[in-house]
Amino acid sequence: MTRTQRLLTLLQILKENRYPITAEALSTKLQVSIRSIYRDIDALRNQGAEITGEAGIGYQLKAGLLLPPLTFDETELEALILGLRWVKSNADTELKNSALRAISKINAVVAGQAQKILNQNTLFAPTTHFYEINDEIAKDLRLSLRKECKAQMIYMDGQNQSSERIIWPIAIGYMKDSQVLAAWCELRESYRHFRLDRIQSYRALENKLPYPKNYLLERWRKEVLCMPTDNF
Known part of the structure; x- marks a missing residue:
């Protein structure tokens, strides 16, 4: 073999x-x-x-996030590389480095024509001009999403008014020029959207979300997704 x-x-x-x-x-x-x-x-x-x-x-x-052996066709490989290149060009530092490691891991286990597709791929993702995001805030935000726990943050709204909030983070959207957090806000007692570049500080709490994240996400889709966003 x-x-x-x-x-x-x-x-x-x-x-x-x-x-x-x-x-x-x-x-x-x-x-x-x-x-x-x-x-x-x-x-x-x-x-x-x-x-x-x-x-x-x-x-x-050790038990962990480990994929079983997989095979990809040419188009699937192109899709993977294009997506990882987009992350490498547009995400925060931790995600960019993770994208580079993922590309290296894929490159290490493919051979022949598949490796040629990886090394000579001509599909590129341009850099989107996001507002600058604090790397530590982005990292802590993803942690709270994975652990499905509440978070405490200080947020600066569009009128430069600062407020402290306890939120239930649900999802992050990568828009044309900004990254947006969808969450339930205990202060406003409703779903809200927060631009990541306006988050002044962010801390994941020990308190678990009162409902499963999937349930909150589905409620957000039904109640808010097609409505104008606020707090932008």
Whole structure:
């Protein structure tokens, strides 16, 4: 088998084992040298796999966000690269760096014609002229969305009036010239939209949302999506 196939097989073996498995056992399963197993473990770690353990003890794959082996056709690869290039050109620093790592990971596991598509792709996403966003605020905002928890923020509205708010974050929209947070605002007791460049400070709280985020998102779609936005 090719090295790419071996890496995917190794990943699958680690995923299926609940307990650490030694490099010797892995080398027997894959019919390669123990030294090759060590190199393969390092390669998988460099690609983002959380593998615990060390030589002489055994290795184990930690549970996490790990995609199973996938294959893409040419158009799917072009769509992936175009989307990642848009993020690289338009998002905050953390997302830009994540897009670059994602492109590198895809490039590391494809071969032949697929790799040619990646390296010679001529679909590009121009930079959108967003208002400047604070990287730490953007990072904390995504954290509150993932954890489905409330957040406390200080917001400057279109009349330069500052207010402190407790919100239930729902979604982020990337508009033509701004990034917008949709949320339920406890101060206004209704759904509101907030431009990220006007958020002065933002802190994810320990308090969980009172309703599942999917429920709030669906209510927002029904009640607000087709209405004019405020607080812009």
